[in-house]
Each structure stands twice: as C-alpha cells, then as structure tokens.
Amino acid sequence: MSTSATTDHAARGASGSGDVPALLSVRELRVHFPTEDGVVKAVDDLSFDLAPGATLGIVGESGSGKSVTSQAIMGLHRGTRAKVGGQILFDGVDLLTISDEELRRRRGQDVAMVFQDPLSALHPYYTVGNQLVEAYRVHHDVSKQAARARVIEMLDRVGIPSPQARFGNYPHEFSGGMRQRAMIAMALINDPRLIIADEPTTALDVTVQAQILDLLVGLQKEFGSSIIIITHDLGVVAEMADDILVMYGGKAVERGDADTIFYSPEHPYAWGLLRSMPRMDRLRTERLVPIAGNPPSLINLPTGCSFHPRCEYATAELGCFTTAPPFDAESDHPVRCLIPHTERLDIFENSVRPSL
Amino acid sequence: MFAYIVRRLFSGIVMLIVMSFVTILLFFSSAVDPARVMCGKSCTPERIEQTRKALGYDKPAVQQWTAFLGGVVKGREYPADEALRKAAPQLVVDCHAPCLGYSTVTQQSVGSTLWTKLPVTGSLAIAAFIMWMVVGVGLGIISALFKGTLLDRAIVGSSLLFYAFPTFAIGIALYTYLSLKWHLVKIPAYTPISESPSAWLQGLFLPALTLALVYIAGYVRLTRAFVLESLSEDYLRTAKAKGLAPRKILFKHTMRAALTPVVTAAGLDLGGLLGGAIITETIFNYDGLGKLAVLSNAQFDLPMIVGIVLVAATFVILANLIVDLLYALIDPRVKYA
Numbered sequence: 001m002s003t004s005a006t007t008d009h010a011a012r013g014a015s016g017s018g019d020v021p022a023l024l025s026v027r028e029l030r031v032h033f034p035t036e037d038g039v040v041k042a043v044d045d046l047s048f049d050l051a052p053g054a055t056l057g058i059v060g061e062s063g064s065g066k067s068v069t070s071q072a073i074m075g076l077h078r079g080t081r082a083k084v085g086g087q088i089l090f091d092g093v094d095l096l097t098i099s100d101e102e103l104r105r106r107r108g109q110d111v112a113m114v115f116q117d118p119l120s121a122l123h124p125y126y127t128v129g130n131q132l133v134e135a136y137r138v139h140h141d142v143s144k145q146a147a148r149a150r151v152i153e154m155l156d157r158v159g160i161p162s163p164q165a166r167f168g169n170y171p172h173e174f175s176g177g178m179r180q181r182a183m184i185a186m187a188l189i190n191d192p193r194l195i196i197a198d199e200p201t202t203a204l205d206v207t208v209q210a211q212i213l214d215l216l217v218g219l220q221k222e223f224g225s226s227i228i229i230i231t232h233d234l235g236v237v238a239e240m241a242d243d244i245l246v247m248y249g250g251k252a253v254e255r256g257d258a259d260t261i262f263y264s265p266e267h268p269y270a271w272g273l274l275r276s277m278p279r280m281d282r283l284r285t286e287r288l289v290p291i292a293g294n295p296p297s298l299i300n301l302p303t304g305c306s307f308h309p310r311c312e313y314a315t316a317e318l319g320c321f322t323t324a325p326p327f328d329a330e331s332d333h334p335v336r337c338l339i340p341h342t343e344r345l346d347i348f349e350n351s352v353r354p355s356l
Numbered sequence: 357m358f359a360y361i362v363r364r365l366f367s368g369i370v371m372l373i374v375m376s377f378v379t380i381l382l383f384f385s386s387a388v389d390p391a392r393v394m395c396g397k398s399c400t401p402e403r404i405e406q407t408r409k410a411l412g413y414d415k416p417a418v419q420q421w422t423a424f425l426g427g428v429v430k431g432r433e434y435p436a437d438e439a440l441r442k443a444a445p446q447l448v449v450d451c452h453a454p455c456l457g458y459s460t461v462t463q464q465s466v467g468s469t470l471w472t473k474l475p476v477t478g479s480l481a482i483a484a485f486i487m488w489m490v491v492g493v494g495l496g497i498i499s500a501l502f503k504g505t506l507l508d509r510a511i512v513g514s515s516l517l518f519y520a521f522p523t524f525a526i527g528i529a530l531y532t533y534l535s536l537k538w539h540l541v542k543i544p545a546y547t548p549i550s551e552s553p554s555a556w557l558q559g560l561f562l563p564a565l566t567l568a569l570v571y572i573a574g575y576v577r578l579t580r581a582f583v584l585e586s587l588s589e590d591y592l593r594t595a596k597a598k599g600l601a602p603r604k605i606l607f608k609h610t611m612r613a614a615l616t617p618v619v620t621a622a623g624l625d626l627g628g629l630l631g632g633a634i635i636t637e638t639i640f641n642y643d644g645l646g647k648l649a650v651l652s653n654a655q656f657d658l659p660m661i662v663g664i665v666l667v668a669a670t671f672v673i674l675a676n677l678i679v680d681l682l683y684a685l686i687d688p689r690v691k692y693a
C-alpha cells in the first residue's frame with residue numbers, strides 16, 4: 001500500500017526482481033546531520049534490495065555517503081545528532097524502529113561489519129583473541145574455553161597461521177593483512193546473515209587486497225551470508241558483486257546487476273567511474289581519465305541534478321540545472337538522469353564505450 | 357624490564373647528584389654569608405670564622421659538595437675542619453648516613469627535620485589526590501558522556517571558575533567561610549594519624565579540599581578531553597557493532613584508553629606535590645615541607661634548602677619512573693628495552 005510504483009521501481013535491482021524475498025530492503029533512507037554550517041545531507045532517498053546470499057557493491061567517490069549508509073544499517077547513528085528517516089527492513093523488521101536492546105541483540109549476530117582500517121578498528125589494549133571471544137560471547141552463552149575454541153577455529157578458517165599462538169597477540173603484533181583477517185573472523189564468528197564490509201582492503205597493499213577479497217568470497221560461499229561491499233574502486237566490486245549501486249552526493253544515481261553497470265551503464269557518473277578504473281586489459285598509463293571536478297558539498301548540493309557541474313552532457317534544455325532527476329522510467333534499471341533514454345544509449349555506444 | 361628499572365634508577369641518582377651540586381653552587385654565588393647567619397646577631401669576627409670552619413663553609417664549593425655527598429653515603433663528622441675536631445674531641449658530633457647536615461637556623465639535623473615534616477605534606481598530598489581523582493575524573497567522565505548538555509556546560513564552567521582563581525584566594529575563602537564564619541568545618545590543624553584518625557581527617561579536610569579544587573578543575577578538563585577522544589575512536593564503533601552492552605563499552609573499551617593519560621598526569625602531579633604544597637601549607641599553617649621551604653629560604657638555611665630540593669626531586673623522579681612502568685602495564689604497545 002505504501003510503496004508507490006516509483007519506489008518499487010527504484011528499489012529493484014536488475015537481478016533482485018523479487019522472486020526471493022529480500023533479506024535487506026532499504027527504503028527511502030535519509031541520513032542528515034545538522035551542523036553549525038548547515039544540514040549535511042549525507043544520504044538522501046536511498047533505496048535498494050539485497051537477496052539472501054547475494055553481494056551488493058556500493059561504489060562512489062569519497063563523501064558520497066557510503067559509510068553513513070552502512071552505519072545506518074548497523075544502527076550506529078542512534079544516540080547521535082543524525083536525523084535518520086525511511087526504512088531499513090531486515091527480514092521484514094524495520095531496524096530503525098526496533099528497541100535499542102533488540103538492535104544490540106541483532107548487531108554482530110544478524111548483521112556484522114568489517115571496517116576499513118583494522119588497526120584502528122581493533123582495540124589496542126586487548127589481545128585479538130580477547131576481542132573475538134568477546135564478540136562471540138555477547139551472543140552465545142558459553143564458557144570462556146568454548147569461546148576460545150571457537151575463536152581459534154575461526155582464526156584458522158580465515159587463514160591465520162598457528163592460531164593457537166596468535167590468539168594471545170595484540171593487534172599491533174599482527175601484520176595489516178592478518179589484522180583484516182582477524183576482523184573478518186570477528187565479523188563471521190556469529191554466523192551473521194549480512195556482512196557489511198566498508199572498504200575492507202583500502203588500508204592494505206595490493207597483493208594482500210586480492211587475498212582478502214578472495215577470502216571474503218570463499219567464506220561467503222561457505223556461510224551463505226549476504227555481503228554489502230563498499231568501495232570507491234570499481235575493480236573490487238567487479239570481482240565479487242552481483243548488484244552494484246552507484247552513489248553520488250548521497251543519492252543512488254544508478255543501480256543494476258554487475259554486467260549492466262560494467263557493460264551498459266547509463267549514468268554519466270558511472271561512465272566516469274569506468275573511465276577512471278585501471279584495467280588489466282589495457283596499459284595502465286593510457287586513457288585513464290579521472291572524473292573532472294570535485295565531489296559536491298553535501299550542505300549546498302548543486303541545484304537540479306547534483307552531478308551537473310561535472311557532467312559534460314548536462315544542458316539547460318534538459319533541465320539538468322533546475323530539475324532533480326527522478327529514476328528514468330524508460331530504462332530497464334534505475335538511473336537518475338534527465339538525458340532521454342535513447343540518447344543516453346547512443347552516447348554510451350558511440351563516444352564512451354570506445355574510450356574505455 | 358628489570359634492567360630498565362635499574363637503568364632508570366641509576367640515571368635518577370645521577371640527576372640528584374647534579375642537582376645537589378647546582379643547589380650548593382647557587383648558594384655560594386649569593387652575597388649572604390651562612391656562617392654569619394648562623395652565628396647570630398652579636399657575633400665577633402673570630403666566632404664567625406670559627407663557625408665557618410666548623411660547618412666547612414671556608415672550603416671551595418666543589419669540596420663542600422663532595423663532603424656533602426660523602427655525608428649522604430657514609431655519614432660525616434662535625435666540625436668539618438679536622439683541626440677543630442682534634443682540638444676538642446669531646447665536642448665532635450657524628451652525623452649518621454644519610455647525613456644531610458644541620459640547619460644553620462635551628463641547629464637541628466636536616467634529615468630528621470624533613471622526616472618529621474614528611475607525614476604532614478604526605479597526608480595533605482594524598483588526601484587531595486584522592487579528592488581530585490574521584491571528583492575531577494568522575495565529573496570529567498560525566499561531562500564527556502553528556503557532552504553539549506546543560507550538565508556538561510555547568511561542570512566545565514564551574515571547573516573553569518576554580519581554575520581561574522589563585523589557590524590562596526580559594527584557600528582563604530574556604531577557611532574564612534566554612535571554618536571561621538559558619539563553623540561547618542573544624543579549624544584545620546595537623547594531627548598525626550597514629551594519634552587520632554578522625555582528628556587527622558578533620559584537620560586535613562580544608563587544606564586538602566583547597567589543594568584538590570585547583571587540580572579538580574584541570575582533571576575535569578583533561579578527563580573530558582580524553583574520554584571524548586576515546587569515544588570517537590574506531591574501535592569504539594567496532595565495540596558497538598559487535599552488539600556489546602553500553603556498560604561494557606563504557607568501562608572496558610572507553611575508559612581504559614581514556615584514563616591512561618589521566619593516570620600519567622596524576623602520578624606526576626602527586627610526585628610534585630609530595631615535595632610540598634607551598635601555598636596551601638602556608639595558608640593553613642600546616643607544618644609540612646612546603647612551609648619549611650618558604651621559611652628556610654627566608655632564613656637562608658642552606659643545608660635545609662638543599663635537603664628539601666633533593667627530597668622533592670626524589671619524589672618527582674620516582675613518580676616519573678612509576679608512571680612509565682604503569683604505562684607499560686596499561687598499554688601493551690609500550691615496550692621497555
């Protein structure tokens with residue numbers, strides 16, 4: 001009743017077309033921070049679905065609202081000044097309206113999180129083992145010995161050598177990759193149904209990045225959890241995401257399955273992201289075009305389409321400077337762009353694809 | 357670890373030796389003649405000369421310094437001059453190690469004088485320390501947890517007020533109103549704890565409060581800042597994301613990190629205070645090291661001043677060492693080699 005036709009369309013990913021009930025449905029999520037300089041509209045009118053066992057990649061530049069979205073799902077804005085609106089339905093239950101106690105029970109158990117920088121995300125004063133035991137015992141009423149056994153099992157699972165000995169080490173005694181493995185072990189220890197990985201590899205060097213991503217993919221198969229992977233690197237989502245959500249200035253500008261976003265993207269910002277992505281099948285140095293201009297201020301978003309100052313196709317006739325684009329009903333997947341659908345396809349085929 | 361402690365203690369001793377040298381040297385570069393001071397008002401030039409010889413003030417500063425160090429380590433005999441000792445063996449005084457010499461004003465042994473003042477200053481410092489840690493750190497935590505609220509502003513504001521007032525103003529105000537006018541608190545006076553614990557506590561209350569108020573202000577702000585910093589750490593977000601209970605997040609994850617620097621500051625402040633709280637002791641006529649320091653300075657009591665400086669320095673050095681060791685206990689990233 002409450003979901004209008006546009007919301008339905010907005011929420012559907014190309015693959016998540018609704019045969020299986022979604023594990024997570026985010027509906028018109030809004031996260032605004034009142035600050036001294038004005039209201040920071042970090043996330044605005046964001047909707048998406050995530051099927052059980054599926055992987056959603058959220059991509060966008062720095063400041064596009066990716067982390068704020070993930071924190072909203074974890075309920076981490078509670079008790080802060082943030083104004084959160086919309087719905088976050090997990091298995092049909094709105095995480096935004098449940099009690100604090102209920103939310104606490106779900107954190108770590110239903111939804112777990114892997115953070116960007118494992119060194120600062122782990123407490124420096126407690127051993128890795130201690131912190132994992134703690135994570136397990138919050139949700140499982142077991143003895144310390146049993147928890148310890150479970151932790152060692154998990155450390156082993158994520159590929160930490162001699163987990164017995166490593167149990168008693170402090171985070172600073174681990175290497176960066178090992179720390180992130182431990183974080184992943186901590187996220188998985190309660191068998192959560194959804195794992196949110198917020199830039200899990202940004203703090204790591206390239207070879208370790210690949211290992212960590214492989215690990216996540218492997219464990220996902222094994223545990224059957226859904227994953228939201230947040231990144232500003234399309235290459236990362238290319239490896240593992242089923243669906244991709246492209247965020248710009250706090251809004252979803254395009255969403256679709258990975259093939260759609262990689263092979264027939266329709267939003268000029270998505271084209272820009274693809275152009276700026278280093279790829280194995282071309283020489284590194286050539287034709288790597290960064291997107292011109294800077295990310296927008298979330299306090300004073302540009303009028304009309306917030307991407308228009310950086311969009312080479314934006315014109316006054318299309319209304320780009322004045323009209324905030326709704327999702328284009330012509331398109332088979334959600335795209336917020338005012339360029340007519342056929343023209344968009346044309347531009348992509350003729351001038352964007354050849355330059356990729 | 358053990359090697360580290362030994363090394364630190366050793367460098368502490370070196371520091372004390374250097375300090376004793378500097379203090380003695382400073383004194384001899386001043387225009388006042390200690391022998392003249394000691395000899396009193398009606399004193400003949402011969403007696404001054406004799407006093408000077410007896411105390412060893414006729415020798416060059418370096419030699420006096422070595423004699424002083426010798427006295428600390430193995431004790432020494434007075435008169436300092438060997439000829440004088442030979443002339444009147446029945447008058448020779450044996451100053452046992454650690455000998456810090458004799459006051460030029462009271463003729464008392466410096467060591468035993470300091471020893472009697474120590475419990476006074478110690479009581480005051482420790483009582484104030486407990487007060488400011490409980491109240492200051494407690495209010496600082498509350499203020500941080502309620503950041504931005506009226507409560508927070510009230511706490512920070514009032515602590516700032518105490519911070520702005522000089523100690524003597526606070527002390528005199530408390531004394532006048534609480535004690536003299538309203539008779540809420542007994543007139544402060546030191547009673548040894550061995551005599552009567554309750555009298556000890558009552559007599560201690562006002563001076564300790566005065567001293568504590570100054571520190572409370574600083575500790576409210578210090579604690580508040582570090583708790584806020586700790587609250588914004590990534591690992592706290594992790595703790596929440598795990599589903600930990602708020603109480604556990606607060607005590608296990610926030611406080612341990614936030615209070616480490618507070619403990620450090622507290623240790624150093626206590627170490628400093630054990631050397632004497634000059635203003636507070638003077639206002640309340642508390643016969644501790646601080647008051648003694650003022651008096652000895654005024655009377656140019658060289659041996660006493662050297663003794664006080666060294667005792668105070670020893671506390672500071674020990675406090676530093678203890679704080680550093682505590683740090684390693686609290687923070688596993690700190691390693692001593």
Ligand SMILES: Nc1ncnc2c1ncn2[C@@H]1O[C@H](COP(=O)(O)OP(=O)(O)OP(=O)(O)O)[C@@H](O)[C@H]1O
Pocket residue numbers: 033035040042060061062063064065066067068069232298
């Ligand atoms: N507590 C807050 N108060 C005010 N503004 C905030 C707050 N948290 C985040 N923001 C703002 O919201 C915007 C989105 O931040 P977010 O962390 O979600 O970006 P992001 O997409 O994760 O970027 P990055 O790739 O750099 O991690 C930023 O402009 C940030 O400054």
Ligand SMILES: [Mg+2]
Pocket residue numbers: 066067068198199
């Ligand atoms: Mg982020």
